[in-house]
Amino acid sequence: MTAPRSAAPSAPPSARVNAPARQPAAARESAPLIAARGVCVRIEGRTVLRDVDLEIRPAEIVTILGPNGSGKTTLLRALIGALTPDAGEIRRSPDLRVGHVPQRLSLDRTMPLTVDRFLALSGARRAARQQALERVGIGGRAGAMMAALSGGQFQRALLAHALLRRPNLFVLDEPTQGLDQPGVAAFYRLIEDLRRETGAAVLMVSHDLHVVMSASDRVICLNGHVCCSGAPHVVARAPEYRALFGLGTQGALALYRHEHDHSHAHDGPAPAREEAPRE
Amino acid sequence: MSFLDDFMARAALAGIGLSLAAGPLGCLVVWRRMAYFGDAVSHAAVLGVALSLLSGAAPMAGVLVMALLMAALVAAGPERLLAMDAMLGVASHAALALGLVAVTLLEGVRVDLMGYLFGDILAVSRADLVAIWAASALAAAVLAARWRRMLLATLSEDLAAAEGVSPRVEKWWLALALALLTAAAIKVVGALLITALLIMPAAAARTLARSPETMALGAAAAGVAATLGGLRASWLWDAPAGPAVVTTAAAILALLGAARALLGRRAG
Numbered sequence: 001m002t003a004p005r006s007a008a009p010s011a012p013p014s015a016r017v018n019a020p021a022r023q024p025a026a027a028r029e030s031a032p033l034i035a036a037r038g039v040c041v042r043i044e045g046r047t048v049l050r051d052v053d054l055e056i057r058p059a060e061i062v063t064i065l066g067p068n069g070s071g072k073t074t075l076l077r078a079l080i081g082a083l084t085p086d087a088g089e090i091r092r093s094p095d096l097r098v099g100h101v102p103q104r105l106s107l108d109r110t111m112p113l114t115v116d117r118f119l120a121l122s123g124a125r126r127a128a129r130q131q132a133l134e135r136v137g138i139g140g141r142a143g144a145m146m147a148a149l150s151g152g153q154f155q156r157a158l159l160a161h162a163l164l165r166r167p168n169l170f171v172l173d174e175p176t177q178g179l180d181q182p183g184v185a186a187f188y189r190l191i192e193d194l195r196r197e198t199g200a201a202v203l204m205v206s207h208d209l210h211v212v213m214s215a216s217d218r219v220i221c222l223n224g225h226v227c228c229s230g231a232p233h234v235v236a237r238a239p240e241y242r243a244l245f246g247l248g249t250q251g252a253l254a255l256y257r258h259e260h261d262h263s264h265a266h267d268g269p270a271p272a273r274e275e276a277p278r279e
Numbered sequence: 280m281s282f283l284d285d286f287m288a289r290a291a292l293a294g295i296g297l298s299l300a301a302g303p304l305g306c307l308v309v310w311r312r313m314a315y316f317g318d319a320v321s322h323a324a325v326l327g328v329a330l331s332l333l334s335g336a337a338p339m340a341g342v343l344v345m346a347l348l349m350a351a352l353v354a355a356g357p358e359r360l361l362a363m364d365a366m367l368g369v370a371s372h373a374a375l376a377l378g379l380v381a382v383t384l385l386e387g388v389r390v391d392l393m394g395y396l397f398g399d400i401l402a403v404s405r406a407d408l409v410a411i412w413a414a415s416a417l418a419a420a421v422l423a424a425r426w427r428r429m430l431l432a433t434l435s436e437d438l439a440a441a442e443g444v445s446p447r448v449e450k451w452w453l454a455l456a457l458a459l460l461t462a463a464a465i466k467v468v469g470a471l472l473i474t475a476l477l478i479m480p481a482a483a484a485r486t487l488a489r490s491p492e493t494m495a496l497g498a499a500a501a502g503v504a505a506t507l508g509g510l511r512a513s514w515l516w517d518a519p520a521g522p523a524v525v526t527t528a529a530a531i532l533a534l535l536g537a538a539r540a541l542l543g544r545r546a547g
Contacts (some may be wrong), residue, residue, distance in 0.1 A: 082440035100441030105434045111310045112488045113434075121431050122442070145489075161438075171441065 032057050033096050033169050033201055034079050038088035041074055048074045050225045052088070056169060061195060061202040063212045063232075066222035072205040073103070075222065076173050079203070099162030099200070101155070101172040107146055115149070115157050116142040124164040132160040136190060151178045155187060163194065170194070172204035188215050283408070286401055290510055293403040293411050294524060297460070297467050298480065298502025300415035303422050303495035304456055305477035305502075306484070310433050310491075311453075314478055315367035316353060320454070321461045321473035322371045323349035325378025328395050328465070332385050338395075339410050343462040349374060350454035375470070398469035398521030400510070407466055414463035418456040425452045430491060468521040479528035480505060486535040501531055 032055040041049040048071045056062055056079075066072050077083045078090060080098050107113060115138070119129040133139050136156040141149065149157060155175055162170055170191070176184040192215055195202050206212055212219055213232045221227040282288050308317050324342040331341025353370055382390055391399065403411070422429070429449050432439040436446040464473045484497030508531075509524030 077437060077440075080437065080441040082437045098441040100438050102435040102437045105438075107434060110482075110485055111433070112485065112490055112494055114490060117490050118434075121427060121434075123427075165442065173437075 030058055031093060032091075033093045034203075035091045036079060036088065037091075039075075039078060039085045039090060040087040041071070041078055041083065042086050043074070048224065049078070049085075052222075052226055054079075054220065054226065056201055056203050058168065059195065059199050059201055060217040061192070061215060062204075062218045062220060063216040064203070064205045064220045064222050065207075065212060070223045072222055073173055076171055076203070076205060080171055096169060097165055097167045099165045099167030099170045101158045101162050101170065101175050103173040103177070105146070105158075109147060113146045114142070115144050115146060115160075118146055118157060119161050119164060122161050122164040128164060129160075132163045133157075135163065135194075136160045152183045152187070155179065156190075159190070159194075163198075167198075168200045170200055170202045170204075172202070174205050174207065176206070191215070283405055286403075287510065287514065289403045289405070289408055290400045290520065291507060293400060293408055293467050294506030294510065295503050296408075296412040296415045297463050297476070298506050299499045300419040300422075300456075300460055300463070301476050302480050302484070302497070302499030302502050303426075304418060304460055305479075305481035305498050306491065306495045307422070307429060307433065307453060308457075308474075308477050309481045309485070313453075314474060315364050315371065316350075317457060317474040317477055319353050319367045319371035319374065320346045320349050320457050321464070321470050322375040323378070324461050324465050324470040324473070325395060326374050326381060327378075327462075328390075329378055329381035329385065332382065332390065337410075339414070339462045339465065342465045343414075343458055345374075346458035346461040347455070350458055354450060354454055378470075394469070395465060396469045396471050397519060398465075398467050398472065398524075400467045400520045400524070401513075403466055411463045411466065414459045418459040418463070421452055421456045421459070425449060429453060468524060472521055472525045475525045475528065476502065476505075479525070479532050483528070483532040483535050486539045501528065505531055 034054070034056045036052055036054040039049055039052040039054075040047065052075060054075075064072050064075065074083070078085050080100060081090075081092070115133065116126075116129055119132065119142075120126075124132070130139065130142060133142055136159050138149075138153050138156045138160070141153060141157070144153075146154065146157065159170075159172075159175075172191070175191075176187050179187060191202055191204075194200065216232050218229060219232045220229040283292075308314060323345045327342035327345030328338050329341075330336075330345055331338045334341070349370065353367060379392070382392060382395075394402070428439070428444045429452070431442065431444050432446040432449040439446050439449070460477075461470075461473055464476060468476050480498040480501035481494065483501040484494045488494030488497050505528035506524050508527040510520060512518055512527060513520040513523040
């Protein structure tokens, strides 16, 4: 398919940064909540995921980055059991409880649904539902229609539903799509607080690179397969990483460039080149 | 002399029993945008009638079998040959046409084809009444037992899967309920109007409802009102009863929709 670029031959082993992440030591030693090994997913004859290895350990925040069509959502779906991989295995800890925040709800105007009724679908009692709403900062919206919420409130309602599952793993699929910059920052602060309070791990797909740099313990770069993974600041600073992906600029930019300008010999369409940002 | 000796009373009871189950089921059909799926399953009913004529079984049994087969075929069928709506259109009309051909080709059998296409509610017997209520009650029981899971799978298949609910399993339960309702409805409104009885009361209830449950109950109530109003109109003007019921349902929907537009209530 795409020819290897001179600057980007197949990934040298040194580029697979696996630096110790900023997380409690106990978390690294305990059993993973989810462990994926050699996962392949084909959709309509196209290989979407190839040979993906991934572990999520208790209380860590892991972010998946990748261009559109890189299989991020497919990977999340495989991990939560919404689809079965064509090859490889996914092991889930017996006490795994997932609090899922989907990208959207197929909620059109035909279904009348209040926030409180939506939360009740989790099976939680009324007092717990009100408490969860207050925790995510929309305590006054219990009686509002889901369809009438603002983007930020809607995401918080989804998060409250996930919280009511009493999860040890939050899974969020691009949770800040459509939020403005302060809204994005506030949402991620909330996620970090919830992680601290509940001890739950967090696995999310994100495009918000600055937040990825500051809020994640570990970043996984995905493009049909795991290109690299590790602590974000280490990934960003690693010379091999820059040689591979970046053009000598700052880490966040390197990550950014990686997202869009990355092409070694893989299946799938060649990613479009993006203009370098102007000063 | 009993109340059930009156054919109008039997007709009304048949319509009421059907509507009570069709309301909640119709809401799910509307929420999940499954109207074409409902068409495919209900059109297969005509083929089911042919099957029962051939085998000597009761028409409702044949309809139930064919509706289930069609539901299975569509649910498991190749999704990528055509877009979903086009494929359902093919399945639905192929079943209808094939059913009409099969019924007509059965020699020596005199069939009131119109009755199976548009219902024959005024000819509902006591045995029909029992069968209609039994099938409707079963369909309603399936929905009641799976309600929370079905809502979750409707809102987001991923969310459902993450919470241990299989969207695929819920789809099968829904298909079963739809097949049961189709069997119950064949005598009341006929194969061609079943989808109307599912969708119109649900749409009418949407104008007032504030929760999925009130919409389901409201749809059941709207269906009962349409049944009674339609039968009354049929009596007064000697109109065919099944179409009169559906026309009344459409009128209820139009009235509620217009009232809401006039009052300027915002959706939800």
